Amino acid sequence: MEPISADIQSGYDKVAAVYAQTFIDEQAKKPMDHEMLQHFADEVHGKGVVCDLGCGPGQVGAWLNEHCGVKDVIGIDLSARFIEEARKLHPQIGFIQGDMLDLELPDNSWAGVTAFYCLIHIPHDQIVDALKEIKRVLKPGGLLLLTFHIGSDIIHIDKFFEQDVSMDFVMFQPDEMEGYLKQAGYDNIETTVRAPYAPEVEHQSHRAYIFARKP
Secondary structure (H helix, E strand, C coil): CCCCHHHHHHHHHHHHHHHHCCCCCCHHHHHHHHHHHHHHHHHCCCCEEEEECCCCHHHHHHHHHHCCCCEEEEEEEEHHHHHHHHHHHHCCCCCEEEEEEEECCCCCCCEEEEEEHHHHHHHHHHHHHHHHHHHHHEEEEEEEEEEEEECEEEEEEEEEEEEEEEEEEECCHHHHHHHHHHHHHHHHEEEEECCCCCCCCCCCCEEEEEEEECC
């Protein structure tokens, strides 16, 4: 499989420090995230290691660890600078650099995976491959919780936190993502949609949460 664009890695490396400080308490402001993450934690409790994929500076993994009782949690991100920030902010969690299209881990490694807004950088023609790679490292019966912005656009940006970047943000429709999950071999697919929170909390797009299991 082709690796995720080097432009994405470079872009996040440039903005990692300011991004981490800007969104340091973001998770606390999103009650639907809390509900979904607690349900995820309840489902994977005692079953093994959980991975926060595309972890950025580590907010989701830290919330699972500090508020949902998930002790065996790791974070993986493409950006080495994000991993540095995550380790500083959440030293109790293990963070490693990696590409979700080629995780370089054994089959059946994880009890669960959270993928919060990391698939937004995967082109449509690579989504099924990415989902298959996640499924490969999930244990049988393992649980995936993914989130994304709802829409049909691909948004390109050249500036991010005043840095020069070249990054695409891909939106999906819920039924479209459900179809990709089925193609990748998941079952027990459950979708929840919500409206955006206030503009000072997040970008004004509707959001989807999808739970899916590896058979």
